[in-house]
Amino acid sequence: MSEHKLILADLDGDRSWRLADYAQRRGYEALKKIVAEKIAPDDIIATLKTANLRGRGGAGFPTGLKWSFMPKAYTGPKYVVCNSDEGEPGTFKDRDILRYNPHAVIEGMIIAGYTMGCVAGYNYIHGEIFEVYERFEAALDEARAAGLLGRNILGSDFSFELFAHHGYGAYVCGEETGLLESLEGKKGQPRFKPPFPASFGLYGKPTTINNTETFASVPFILRMGGETFLNLGKPNNGGTKIFSVSGHVNRPGNYEVQLGTPFAELLEMAGGMRGGRRLKAVIPGGSSAPVLSGELMMELTMDYDAIAKAGSMLGSGAVIVMDETTCMVKALERLSYFYFEESCGQCTPCREGTGWLYRMMRRLEHGEGRAEDLDLLDNVAENIMGRTICALGDAAAMPVRGFLKHYRDEFAYHIEHKRCLVPVELQREGSRIYVRQD
Amino acid sequence: MLSPQSLLLIDREVAKYPADQKQSAVMAALRIAQAEKRWLAPETIEFVAKYLGMPTMAAYEVASFYNMYDLQPVGAHKITVCTNLPCALSGGSEAAEYLKTKLGIDFNETTPDGRFTLKEGECMGACGDAPVLLHNNHKMCCRMTREEIDGLIEELSK
Numbered sequence: 001m002s003e004h005k006l007i008l009a010d011l012d013g014d015r016s017w018r019l020a021d022y023a024q025r026r027g028y029e030a031l032k033k034i035v036a037e038k039i040a041p042d043d044i045i046a047t048l049k050t051a052n053l054r055g056r057g058g059a060g061f062p063t064g065l066k067w068s069f070m071p072k073a074y075t076g077p078k079y080v081v082c083n084s085d086e087g088e089p090g091t092f093k094d095r096d097i098l099r100y101n102p103h104a105v106i107e108g109m110i111i112a113g114y115t116m117g118c119v120a121g122y123n124y125i126h127g128e129i130f131e132v133y134e135r136f137e138a139a140l141d142e143a144r145a146a147g148l149l150g151r152n153i154l155g156s157d158f159s160f161e162l163f164a165h166h167g168y169g170a171y172v173c174g175e176e177t178g179l180l181e182s183l184e185g186k187k188g189q190p191r192f193k194p195p196f197p198a199s200f201g202l203y204g205k206p207t208t209i210n211n212t213e214t215f216a217s218v219p220f221i222l223r224m225g226g227e228t229f230l231n232l233g234k235p236n237n238g239g240t241k242i243f244s245v246s247g248h249v250n251r252p253g254n255y256e257v258q259l260g261t262p263f264a265e266l267l268e269m270a271g272g273m274r275g276g277r278r279l280k281a282v283i284p285g286g287s288s289a290p291v292l293s294g295e296l297m298m299e300l301t302m303d304y305d306a307i308a309k310a311g312s313m314l315g316s317g318a319v320i321v322m323d324e325t326t327c328m329v330k331a332l333e334r335l336s337y338f339y340f341e342e343s344c345g346q347c348t349p350c351r352e353g354t355g356w357l358y359r360m361m362r363r364l365e366h367g368e369g370r371a372e373d374l375d376l377l378d379n380v381a382e383n384i385m386g387r388t389i390c391a392l393g394d395a396a397a398m399p400v401r402g403f404l405k406h407y408r409d410e411f412a413y414h415i416e417h418k419r420c421l422v423p424v425e426l427q428r429e430g431s432r433i434y435v436r437q438d
Numbered sequence: 439m440l441s442p443q444s445l446l447l448i449d450r451e452v453a454k455y456p457a458d459q460k461q462s463a464v465m466a467a468l469r470i471a472q473a474e475k476r477w478l479a480p481e482t483i484e485f486v487a488k489y490l491g492m493p494t495m496a497a498y499e500v501a502s503f504y505n506m507y508d509l510q511p512v513g514a515h516k517i518t519v520c521t522n523l524p525c526a527l528s529g530g531s532e533a534a535e536y537l538k539t540k541l542g543i544d545f546n547e548t549t550p551d552g553r554f555t556l557k558e559g560e561c562m563g564a565c566g567d568a569p570v571l572l573h574n575n576h577k578m579c580c581r582m583t584r585e586e587i588d589g590l591i592e593e594l595s596k
Binding site: 166 | 454492524567569
């Protein structure tokens with residue numbers, strides 16, 4: 001099996017982002033048809049439901065269902081927001097969509113605005129990719145000049161504005177209500193839910209937030225039909241999905257494949273294991289997803305249900321591949337530091353717990369672990385889970401539980417021998433600077 | 439306090455939001471102010487807050503919450519290196535160590551000539567292009583081998 005590209009099809013570095021190029025790829029056909037034929041919003045939602053498009057940002061929530069939650073009778077302003085605050089370690093797909101195919105996102109957001117009766121939309125773009133933000137702004141200018149945005153779009157009575165908002169470095173803003181706070185010009189501290197954004201979102205108005213890849217999928221679905229999209233994947237897991245493959249492979253990068261593609265084939269597309277080394281472990285859905293052993297992964301298909309059944313999650317589709325040179329204690333120490341650094345500090349279990357986890361991981365990695373630490377790690381992780389306003393707490397706890405479940409022996413070895421099972425020279429060899437050669 | 443060019447840029451950001459929601463532009467305004475002043479001094483934050491008609495403390499909360507704002511002086515070239523796990527597996531940490539040795543400074547330090555500041559960064563969303571560096575927040579440098587790093591530092595030293 002090879003890649004099956006929709007969103008990433010026929011893209012190049014310089015021209016594919018331009019409106020004229022997108023139009024040649026049948027871009028804005030779906031929007032034009034909707035506006036010309038005044039297609040009923042309920043029909044659009046029905047198509048998304050048939051397609052079984054699930055949120056590509058991490059939670060996998062059905063998009064059609066989410067759109068149906070927006071109050072129809074509400075007469076004030078409603079908003080649509082795109083979450084391009086891509087900061088989950090291992091994830092780098094939205095950056096490529098935005099820099100090579102921004103008009104697919106714009107078209108998807110305009111269609112969302114039409115379907116849910118929104119007056120305006122905002123695309124919240126990750127802070128570290130300023131150049132991509134600038135390109136997205138340029139794409140918006142093109143869309144405005146072509147009458148695809150603004151008042152009376154394509155001569156219809158539908159009006160919709162769309163703007164880009166640039167983040168400035170806070171992982172927690174990838175959480176949708178933290179993102180809304182940030183859009184309002186505040187610290188990005190997540191809100192307690194309920195109320196959900198569909199009733200109380202941006203500026204307190206009904207708002208729907210979807211991931212970049214989700215919006216980009218919408219025009220393709222409407223052009224090919226819900227059934228066709230669904231059949232590209234497998235039941236309950238419709239369509240194609242972009243996987244960001246990083247770590248110890250020969251060709252790290254983004255690969256768009258049909259949901260349900262075996263992991264072994266995805267690994268092959270990414271050039272296989274670097275230096276022919278043995279696959280040790282895989283984090284299948286971004287750093288928050290529990291790690292799985294290499295042997296188990298080689299048996300799995302890449303879709304929401306198969307990965308969930310194996311005890312992890314597909315998340316954002318970020319596949320972090322680790323070979324036999326990887327020290328699992330050190331890997332978890334680095335991830336624990338990340339969550340400690342990025343906790344917004346609002347909820348005590350997360351604020352204190354992430355620091356506690358990191359300090360324990362640090363001493364384990366440095367040969368100062370104590371016999372009781374493994375149980376304590378489990379205990380702290382368990383007591384963060386489900387006790388915080390947003391999912392960052394869970395995101396910090398799940399890797400700890402996953403690593404301990406599959407690699408407990410390696411952690412115990414660190415405590416007992418005050419050093420790693422994997423020789424330090426081998427670790428160094430495995431984490432040398434490596435860039436793909438094409 | 440800020441140049442007319444910066445104010446023009448800020449006004450363009452303000453126009454993106456509803457008229458009664460000028461505060462939404464504070465992140466962009468602080469970014470623009472920092473690009474002009476290199477770092478955000480208390481009086482710069484106060485100026486931005488007044489310009490947007492919001493309490494100074496609210497603007498300070500934003501400036502201190504997001505990692506990319508600098509509330510202390512930094513060198514002419516701030517280099518941020520991602521050392522998170524996916525990058526580290528492809529040499530992110532080695533690149534960081536190489537930079538430390540080459541510049542003779544640790545993370546959060548500035549070279550004595552005030553030219554370079556080194557920072558450790560969190561995920562920049564470009565893991566497939568590791569090692570990744572960010573130059574002055576806005577320019578991403580990808581697939582940074584030792585040779586590429588040498589070239590970058592040489593160019594910035596001119």
